[in-house]
Amino acid sequence: MTETRTQTQFEEVDQIVVRFAGDSGDGMQLTGDQLTRTTALMGNDLATFPDFPAEIRAPAGTLPGVSAFQLRFSNFDIHTPGDAPDVLVAMNPAALKVHVSSLRRDGTLIVDTTSFGPVDLKKAKYDKNPLEDGSLDGYRVIKLELQRLTREALASTTLDTRSKDRCKNIYALGIVSWLFHRDLKPTIQFLRGKFASKPEIAEANVKALEAGHLFAEVSGLFQAAYRVAPATFMKPGTYRNVMGNQALCLGLVAAAKKSGLRLVLGSYPITPASDILHQLATYKHHGILTFQAEDEIAAIGAAIGASYGGLLGVTSTSGPGLALKSEAIGLAVMTELPLVVIDVQRAGPSTGMPTKTEQADLLQAMFGRNGECPVPIVVARTPADSFGAAFDAVRIALRYMTPVILLSDGYIANGSEPWCVPTASSLPEIAVKFAAAGDGTARFRPYERDPVTLARVWARPGTPGCTHRIGGIEKEDGSGNISYDAQNHQHMVDLRAEKVARIANDIADAEVIGHPSPDVLFLCWGGTTGAITAAALRLSKAGHSIGAVCLRWVNPFPKNLEAILRASKRVIVPELNLGQLAMLIRSRFLVDAQPFTKVQGQPFTSHEVEEAGLAALAALRGQEVSR
Template identity: 50%
Template sequence: MKQPIERDTVVIRFSGDSGDGMQMTGTLFTDTSAMIGNGVSTFPDYPAEIRAPQGTIAGVSGFQVRFGDRKINTPGDYCDTLVAMNPAALKANAKWLKKGATVVCDVDTFNDRGLDRAGFKTADPFAELDIADYNIIAAPITSMTKETLKEMPLDNKNVVKCKNMFALGICYYLSDMPLDHTIDYCRKKFNKTPDQAEANIMALRAGFNYTSNTHATANTYHVAPAKLPPGRYRTIGGNEATAWGFIAAAEKAGRPLFCGSYPITPATGILEELAKRKDLGVKTLQAEDEIAGICTAIGAAYTGSFAVTTTSGPGLALKSEAIGLAVMAELPLVIVDVQRGGPSTGLPTKTEQSDLMQALWGRNGECPVVVIAAGTPSDCFDYAFTAGKIAMEHMTPVVLLTDGFIANGSEAWKIPAMKDYPPIHPPILSSAPEGGYLPYKRDEERLARTWALPGTPGLEHRIGGLEKDFLKGSASHDPANHQKMVDIRAAKVKRVEEFIPEQTVIGASEGDLLVVGWGGTRGHLLSAVEALQAEGKSVSLSHFNYINPLPKNTARIFGKFKKIVVCELNLGQFANYLRMNFPEFDYLQCNKVEGQPFTVAELAEKFEKILSK
């Protein structure tokens, strides 16, 4: 057997029909890679249709994983290995191949019909795509899976379902990885149907052995375990991390967690994860619509729960009026918007950052809310926690922005300990103060009102959406009072800047170019900036998680650079927001709205161009 080639990072992309189990295959590969100590980062890229017509480009589902001997910031732009379970998958993903990459295909599907459905014009798709000289492993995956399982008491449908495991076995061989983790997984997952478990394991081993026997000349890679800080690790996905961050905040605050929500791609995973956690006392309510989702959460917040609602852009639009109510009632509430391509239904399964303005301003009246954004799958945990802390301690709605890329992506994560997280002290009032209870009296530090929970004797009071009296909270139409209330609601949100960390710079604190980004582009921006820094270029990165209010030192950072480029997956919403807040600086822009993340390569190229001008 040929010695595997030592590599620092490798990118594999699994692709097939949306029913081929590519997401599962990719996840299993990622888990094995992480368990043997690699840094990992993943990117599921799947179609909006659950089962688009078989064999068509529209139905191609992909899952990209990058693993390496270090912490991995992005799932990688281009792949070293592509698994294509049918011609459509090959055609849709050929553009992501590195020069000379390995391509594993199920040639059983590369018949006239398959090639035709994928839109190939000739019988030689490799030549047609100009990749004939690449390292093609044309394996009859379907027929060999059938052959392997011919003795198993399974029907044809269940036999064919195992072909993804055969493909996974090929990838394990090519990546010099062990099978044990996936074997354990199959035994657990199919513990009630041992034949199914055994069939999957047989297919997995057959794929591994097939490659070892027939493709000993193919390039195999070995990636050493990552040099990560010591500790206990796990893989975590963005939506899961968001859900867990909320549970953590509820636990720290000593408040029950309530999630009122309505399913919407790509946010549904948060609701699904929270629904599992009845063991931690989480109550979830799948409402009749987006509006009821947030309104049940507002009701729960009124009673003293830490209440959250989860959605994506179209749902955020439906929730606007209710967010205004929460602003007026000054109740703690977190609204997560897992952004996707818009407008309207847009690109439901694709990523974008185009809801920023909606989050900031999309309501009637002067209606400020705190807006924060998570940057990577695992830091969804920290920012969900922080969103909860700010909401409860400052008595305000908080919009937490994530996006389809980080929500569905996953990475290796050093497991935190709850003792290392700060306490959360919601301003709950347990009895009427001297002189009577004033529902809208504020503490001077945060300008937050108190939280008086129904069921507490002596604190009976009324709140609502009509303008409130400055102290009593009763309805008031007094002109001067309205001015005062509008001002103080704005000041309350602004005051949050005293409680958030200062903005940081990665790299030198002054120089030629400052790259500015926010939210889920962090990994790509960081990789691009680090690559240029390694070449000695004067480039730094300042990546924002706190959007409203902005960190107090923002202008000081900007003032130290000759040029600033704001990079985001929209037409320039954050850039315009910065122009509004800090008009004294010039902002260059780097924007993309293809429903796909930036590539590191395109970013680096853009930055080089700016530097050379």
């Protein structure tokens, strides 16, 4: 056996895309997470895409119950979890049915043949057995009876059969770990930690992992194992793997610390934002207060109350929750209190598809309130970028005394990638100034403003000499007294708009990636950034005049955006909605921005975007020729 080991053939490749698919109860997310952890620790660049149903446990073996996890890792700079997997691990007929069409032609299909009886096939809506009808010709199919193999491997343990069968996914992880030359140690460490109170289970899982690894090596079913060297292009530094929601939370905490304010999160559970509440709840030792409210409105109410009290109020939700919070956001605009409202978008409208991604809340964030009610909008572009987006949201909210909406989406919230961790000292300080105590001789004026930012003065209740009243009724500038005066209302509406517009002075310029002065410009925002970046870089490298701008701020737009738009000949706006940013761009700049849209609950593939870019370029060239 030692001999076979030394004979293992390695094929060096620059990237691998692997997808695990099985029942929601099969542990696919856990399997994917572990492979991701190991891969991160081995120094590859990576991107992940978990794709799971909203149902906790849909009926076993059915199509709606299929849960999948895709991991792409490489030795070069990647921006997406990949379009077509090289390797698909399908744990049952339903998983095969849902995912096989995306497998690369000549890709490797590892399929668990344990449950391919007539009933199983019927549940997966197969008329014929796909393992026998030739429909899988063209793939490298590796049929394994995973259940039997796992049971055999665990024969010597005292576990009951059911518990043995639950180690099946870990056995599969063992196989894949060999196939991709992944270290087993991080997973073993994880298993022993996770099942610390049940050492029997822990050891059975470790055994299954090692058995799967050994089986892959000695079975002769695989011609070679693949090796992906560590990524070397990355800038020097210390890296960790982060999911979008995780990075977002770290950004909030970091900004709170840099401002010297305690963070108070008011939240109500909602997919896919709940992890923000979960994670911040574990940061109590950092002084973070989390409040699970009775509903979305109470959640933002508490956040506004905390901000009124002089702390940093934050609320997290998804689209339906943002709809419920809209009146309260208006109050925060009117009372000019700092506040961060996080919307992790999901497919809508209404309940929509809670676990699927979409970017269709942009106009809701922009306009979804009564009255003229401007709110700055910052967006997270990639899982790791969520850190900076959250930090920026807090910075602007405090500097301008305004609510800020932070848009993320399900795709980046649950996706992960390596993040070059900044040192605390490298992060900018966020200056916060409260009104000083007065002696009571002069009446405090809560709407006195900073002449540069137009931010009003912030007085913490409890401060002597600063008693004042604020509220949702229109108020006189300066004094803050209730006012129904016609000219004052005009002045205040203009002023609130101007305050948001001035934020453009405080945000980074837009950057063009790909061709520096492209004929065709992709303009995107948020979670599509990965796919658009990949497409723009590849096409420009191939000599096409194509570039991209991926916006961090959507309201206000960066100051240099208009010039960039006008310099290009075609502006394509790829977004996962029916053209919301395109609408804003057209109305704002009178630029003929063309929407390129998709609403399928799935992110763009780079391929789709590339085709759109090339088509635009071809159309442009045709036009130029005919001219």
